[in-house]
Amino acid sequence: MEITMIAGGVVSLSGSLFLLLGALGVVRMPDLFNRIQAGTKATTLGTMLFLAGIAIAEPSWIPKLLLLILFIIFTNPVSSHVLARSAHHTGIRMSDKTVVDHLAKTTEQRGSESLQGDEQEIAAAKSKGGER
Template sequence: MIELLQGLLLLAGSLFMFVAALGVVRLPDLLTRMHASTKGASLGVMLLMAGVALHFLEEVVFARTIAITFFVLMTAPVAAHAIGRAGYFVGIELWKGTLKDELRPNYNPLSHRLHSGLKKTPRGADETAHHEDKGDREES
């Protein structure tokens, strides 16, 4: 019975990894490709590691599979976010079917900064609302 379960886990993990690879090859732009690679590959790694842990049934292997799964789940979304943000900042073109670009009104392409929570001062300059802290005030 354990062989059947481990076989199913390994097969399902391989299938998710294959679908993630297909997504990277077939999807139209960077952001959708990253979505496919992080979601599919993360689930695929979790299933593969569960199958490996069932195959060996040792505490050391189980601890390592948990560590590998935890590492992938912590690093894949952060890496995808960093790559997506860098790609957006260098000007990658979004897919023509993209319906909404929520960063465009908040992104300054000259300074490569995102502006959020901004309010306009009477002179028309941007001033962030979070600079009200005591540590950010300058002594005169």
């Protein structure tokens, strides 16, 4: 009982360490994409370890915690991907350190109408704001 509590605490603590590193990454990284990178990986493993620690301390909760871990593994990368994708589509500026952007080249070549549409919407929204 005592030992499982301590072992679970240690595992949970290591998980929260990864969460702390993830938060530090979000503060330190230069642009949105790199921030998402730091945030996604650290929160996934951090939360997994945190829940694993609880599972060690309280074995009767293992099935539900396992389910939680599975949901996190499947949903976390999807949400990060959607954030990054929408950020790129709305033309969020990338860090000056960025070496190359194949995606921007592709959308330029195709003369993507959706991108132009987005820009028009943004311009329209700005002019509306100006009128007020």
